[in-house]
Amino acid sequence: MMAARIKKGDRVVVLAGRDKGKQGEVLKVLPSENRVVVQGVMMIKRHERPGPQSAGGIVTREAPIHVSNVAHVDPQDGKATRVGFKFLEDGRKVRIAKRSGEVLDR
Template sequence: MASKVKKGDRVIVLTGKDKGKTGEVLRSIPSENRVVVQGVNVVKRHQRPTPMSAGGIIEKEAPINVSNVAHIDPKDQKPTRVGFKTLEDGSKVRFAKRSGEVLDK
């Protein structure tokens, strides 16, 4: 089955400590039903120095469950659900159920 949330999508967080934050999906992990969203669920990790990078405490985004995010409608910037439809040329695309706008380019 095709994934409803993909890399590059604009989403809003529905629950948790980052509720209401919006961001772009940096990485999708469909096997675990998780996504990494820019600026959401930021955690601190202690990094040992390597020849390529310096050590110290770095902040990075941790994955959150895909059920805790919703797409942002391209028309009115509000949360929307996602559906699938087949266009006349036979291609399968995702669309915002709120406005009917096609999400795939």
């Protein structure tokens, strides 16, 4: 099991693909498929059949994007950064931005 570098709620930037350069929040992480769903990125249209809860029709939503095509946004300058890990004085293990050294965990 690889350490969780990207989690739900993180701000990421897309590095490759048709949405390159777009930023968004991670809505969902699919660790078994190595994919993430990012808000406003990789929008697709699906034809849905009407059901008890939904009216059906053409629905636009986000599709999963491979985790290698996204990177964290540095909290200081807003650019892409790699993720490192560090232990704090109180013993907690936190994710840090390699670019600035800023702590990414809330």
